[in-house]
Amino acid sequence: MSNLNTVLPPVSERSNILRWMRRNLFGSWYDALLTILGALIAYWAVRGFLTWVFTVAEWEVVSTNMRLLMIGQYPLEHSDRLWVWLGFLVFLSGNSIGIWARRSRFAVVLLLIPALLALFPFGDSPRQWLILLCIAGLVGWGFGRARPDVLKRSVIAGWVISLPVIILLTHGLSESESGFMPIVRTNLWGGLLLTFLLTVVGILFSFPIGVLLALGRRSELPIIRWFSVGYIEIVRGVPLITILFMAQLMLPLFLPTGWTVDRVVRAMVGITLFSAAYLAENVRGGLQAIPRGQFEAAHALGLNGFQTMTFVILPQALRLIIPILVGQFIAVFKDTSLVAIVGLLDLVGIAKTVLAQPEFLGLQREVYAFISLIFWVLSYGMSYLSQQLEERLGVGKR
Amino acid sequence: MADEPIIKVQDVHKWYGNFHALKGINMEVKRREVIVIFGPSGSGKSTFIRTLNRLEEHQRGTIIVDGIELSHDVRNIEQIRSETGMVFQQFNLFPHLTVMQNIVLAPIQVRKWKKEKAEEIAMQLLERVGIPEQAHKYPGQLSGGQQQRVAIARSLAMQPKIMLFDEPTSALDPEMIKEVLDVMIELAKSGMTILAVTHEMGFARAVADRMVFFDKGEIVEQGTPEQIFNNPQSDRTKLFLSQILRH
Numbered sequence: 001m002s003n004l005n006t007v008l009p010p011v012s013e014r015s016n017i018l019r020w021m022r023r024n025l026f027g028s029w030y031d032a033l034l035t036i037l038g039a040l041i042a043y044w045a046v047r048g049f050l051t052w053v054f055t056v057a058e059w060e061v062v063s064t065n066m067r068l069l070m071i072g073q074y075p076l077e078h079s080d081r082l083w084v085w086l087g088f089l090v091f092l093s094g095n096s097i098g099i100w101a102r103r104s105r106f107a108v109v110l111l112l113i114p115a116l117l118a119l120f121p122f123g124d125s126p127r128q129w130l131i132l133l134c135i136a137g138l139v140g141w142g143f144g145r146a147r148p149d150v151l152k153r154s155v156i157a158g159w160v161i162s163l164p165v166i167i168l169l170t171h172g173l174s175e176s177e178s179g180f181m182p183i184v185r186t187n188l189w190g191g192l193l194l195t196f197l198l199t200v201v202g203i204l205f206s207f208p209i210g211v212l213l214a215l216g217r218r219s220e221l222p223i224i225r226w227f228s229v230g231y232i233e234i235v236r237g238v239p240l241i242t243i244l245f246m247a248q249l250m251l252p253l254f255l256p257t258g259w260t261v262d263r264v265v266r267a268m269v270g271i272t273l274f275s276a277a278y279l280a281e282n283v284r285g286g287l288q289a290i291p292r293g294q295f296e297a298a299h300a301l302g303l304n305g306f307q308t309m310t311f312v313i314l315p316q317a318l319r320l321i322i323p324i325l326v327g328q329f330i331a332v333f334k335d336t337s338l339v340a341i342v343g344l345l346d347l348v349g350i351a352k353t354v355l356a357q358p359e360f361l362g363l364q365r366e367v368y369a370f371i372s373l374i375f376w377v378l379s380y381g382m383s384y385l386s387q388q389l390e391e392r393l394g395v396g397k398r
Numbered sequence: 399m400a401d402e403p404i405i406k407v408q409d410v411h412k413w414y415g416n417f418h419a420l421k422g423i424n425m426e427v428k429r430r431e432v433i434v435i436f437g438p439s440g441s442g443k444s445t446f447i448r449t450l451n452r453l454e455e456h457q458r459g460t461i462i463v464d465g466i467e468l469s470h471d472v473r474n475i476e477q478i479r480s481e482t483g484m485v486f487q488q489f490n491l492f493p494h495l496t497v498m499q500n501i502v503l504a505p506i507q508v509r510k511w512k513k514e515k516a517e518e519i520a521m522q523l524l525e526r527v528g529i530p531e532q533a534h535k536y537p538g539q540l541s542g543g544q545q546q547r548v549a550i551a552r553s554l555a556m557q558p559k560i561m562l563f564d565e566p567t568s569a570l571d572p573e574m575i576k577e578v579l580d581v582m583i584e585l586a587k588s589g590m591t592i593l594a595v596t597h598e599m600g601f602a603r604a605v606a607d608r609m610v611f612f613d614k615g616e617i618v619e620q621g622t623p624e625q626i627f628n629n630p631q632s633d634r635t636k637l638f639l640s641q642i643l644r645h
Contacts, residue, residue: 297490301504302480315494
């Protein structure tokens with residue numbers, strides 16, 4: 001009788017699947033009816049889709065054109081450079097997981113994804129690279145776990161230089177074809193590569209501009225305030241596609257003759273300026289949520305306006321709006337597909353050219369299902385990361 | 399120099415729109431003097447001490463703090479603020495920073511101290527206010543009394559010449575008021591120049607050199623605690639004291 005003191009929950013609270021089902025799905029005769037009806041509808045809806053996926057769909061269109069979908073017309077002989085920066089990113093991710101998400105098993109599983117992808121029939125060279133990616137990620141993870149404090153700074157530095165590294169490796173250095181890292185013109189960039197670059201540049205550059213515009217809109221200096229308000233309201237009132245058309249077609253008219261701006265750069269500028277206006281309003285919402293007492297306490301300590309913003313107000317405001325920011329970033333990611341309309345071959349643009357090949361006519365469903373999957377996986381990835389970040393920063397708790 | 403008042407306020411007026419919040423305030427504060435300001439709500443007492451570090455702007459008159467006149471010059475304002483600590487009713491700690499980070503932020507950014515020096519001094523201050531073990535917690539994990547003591551330590555870290563208290567115990571549960579008052583009393587006895595807006599008459603009796611009664615934007619009466627408690631001159635002072643001392 002010694003363990004009378006250990007109090008067990010009442011029997012009804014100790015759940016197993018059968019009991020749970022009986023209580024929640026078949027609690028009464030109409031519950032049972034609804035459950036069966038719902039199951040039938042779900043079966044009917046999913047069956048059609050699954051039959052199509054496994055029997056009807058001709059996935060060769062995707063596997064044959066995998067390289068086009070991933071990197072467009074980027075020359076095969078230089079594609080190693082893309083694998084190198086991808087490896088760099090995976091290594092940094094592994095590092096970061098090892099340092100900041102030590103206990104997350106799921107995060108480690110993420111690092112094994114390249115190895116899983118290597119099981120698909122991609123040809124020998126991509127397969128070797130995928131396995132190398134997996135190793136890079138796991139090695140990075142091991143380092144991160146072993147020496148978190150030593151590596152923290154270098155990992156942050158690594159992330160800071162990652163965009164220049166990516167652009168440099170993708171673009172190349174040498175004018176001559178025989179030199180070190182010959183330049184690959186941007187008209188050859190395409191597919192997921194182009195979508196990724198447009199997104200990353202759009203997000204990274206629109207963020208600081210958006211913060212500045214939000215601060216500008218609250219400024220006491222009328223000219224700065226009017227400019228910010230005018231910019232935000234004009235850009236928000238115009239569809240992205242018109243901005244992209246203006247960037248492609250009208251910008252050259254304003255530039256001195258002989259000046260040209262690369263078409264991909266034009267698209268990047270358009271996306272950045274568009275996204276900045278929306279970000280500005282999101283950030284302003286966050287700033288308004290900070291109580292006046294925080295400003296007063298910072299001022300009373302002798303912090304100047306810039307220090308007050310940098311150390312007290314913005315860290316709190318930005319943390320509050322993480323979910324909104326990530327929503328905006330996902331929107332930027334998906335909106336980049338509009339560049340297909342102005343003739344760039346991003347994921348959607350390249351899909352259209354794939355479908356224009358005579359042997360793949362009429363396979364729209366397969367191709368668009370595949371690129372939807374890519375968009376979904378990456379969007380969900382961003383969403384998942386933001387939830388982790390919120391949890392780590394204790395949003396809503398302190 | 400030592401006898402020169404550290405704060406000189408002459409004929410200060412302030413309006414909020416048409417509302418005349420301060421109607422010609424004159425005051426001189428000597429170094430090491432402890433002044434308790436009290437009065438009914440809406441009497442302008444909080445507004446007054448907030449003009450001393452320019453959280454509120456006055457529209458007429460002059461305010462000179464430690465030889466610097468408050469004007470629109472931002473550098474003057476920032477210098478006065480770094481010499482003047484302020485403790486608020488709502489604590490206003492920075493919730494995203496730990497107690498330690500709250501305290502060292504201004505010394506590192508404004509005074510340009512090394513991190514190690516700032517943290518060492520912060521630790522001494524936390525011991526002085528009695529909560530060294532809370533250094534690495536976040537404000538949200540502390541009780542109100544502990545938060546207010548952190549706020550006092552945060553102000554003291556700038557090594558101010560003057561401390562302003564704006565109703566420091568009004569938002570606290572009764573059992574926490576004493577721990578904050580004890581810190582304030584210790585501070586007063588250490589020779590700090592203090593202006594405190596408070597209705598804690600025990601504090602006033604214990605350490606105040608002078609009590610100032612505000613009503614309707616004016617100084618109605620001032621004197622030592624002895625004079626104010628035992629022999630108030632004005633009817634308004636008598637009425638107010640009888641209301642807050644009745645219980």
